[in-house]
Amino acid sequence: MSQDQIHTIPARKGAAARLNQGQIVTVINTHGSQVVDTWAFNAADMTEFMSMEHSRAAMLRVNPLVGDTMRSNRRQPMLTLVQDTSGGIHDTLIAACDRFRYEQLGHVGHHDSCTDNLAAALSAIGLEPPETPSPLNLFMNIPVHGDGTVSFEAPVSTPGSSVSLRAEMDLIVVFSACPQDLLPVNGAACRPTEAHFRIGDGGQVGG
Numbered sequence: 001m002s003q004d005q006i007h008t009i010p011a012r013k014g015a016a017a018r019l020n021q022g023q024i025v026t027v028i029n030t031h032g033s034q035v036v037d038t039w040a041f042n043a044a045d046m047t048e049f050m051s052m053e054h055s056r057a058a059m060l061r062v063n064p065l066v067g068d069t070m071r072s073n074r075r076q077p078m079l080t081l082v083q084d085t086s087g088g089i090h091d092t093l094i095a096a097c098d099r100f101r102y103e104q105l106g107h108v109g110h111h112d113s114c115t116d117n118l119a120a121a122l123s124a125i126g127l128e129p130p131e132t133p134s135p136l137n138l139f140m141n142i143p144v145h146g147d148g149t150v151s152f153e154a155p156v157s158t159p160g161s162s163v164s165l166r167a168e169m170d171l172i173v174v175f176s177a178c179p180q181d182l183l184p185v186n187g188a189a190c191r192p193t194e195a196h197f198r199i200g201d202g203g204q205v206g207g
């Protein structure tokens with residue numbers, strides 16, 4: 001993908017891109033309340049991928065802040081959060097949605113899912129995921145309450161707000177505009193929307 005172009009993550013669907021070490025990808029919450037599930041794989045070895053449990057052990061937080069680096073399942077730096085205008089609320093706890101999630105929520109028939117979107121976006125560039133790693137859920141608002149419980153809440157991000165991530169190795173990144181419309185994770189209207197991203201060099205945040 002060429003630099004500085006705006007790429008679309010279609011509503012309810014995914015998109016993949018190659019990211020060279022040092023490049024910065026900026027994910028834009030175009031309409032303001034769309035959760036974007038985000039994965040990163042080592043471009044040279046897809047069995048190494050961004051891991052939320054390894055990332056939390058390194059950053060000692062459940063909600064990454066600017067300056068925090070997400071780690072791989074081999075504990076190598078993968079993506080560093082370098083800018084965030086979205087309000088700073090992201091989730092590292094919740095698994096990607098899948099057909100089973102929608103079935104358990106009572107949906108009958110086909111429903112798009114982030115798990116299927118990951119596989120489809122990689123398939124479009126001739127790759128396949130070794131598994132469905134737990135994603136970095138950009139803009140997803142899952143507060144951890146004082147009694148240890150969590151809840152699914154609407155995002156706090158606003159239209160056009162964004163997150164910029166710097167690649168710490170050559171990566172394949174995948175984004176899914178989460179199709180969840182049975183819970184208000186994509187806003188109170190439960191209406192998934194498109195989002196966008198652009199890739200810039202490391203000299204300028206967001207390209």
Ligand SMILES: [Zn+2]
Nearest residue numbers: 097114178179
């Ligand atoms: Zn989802």
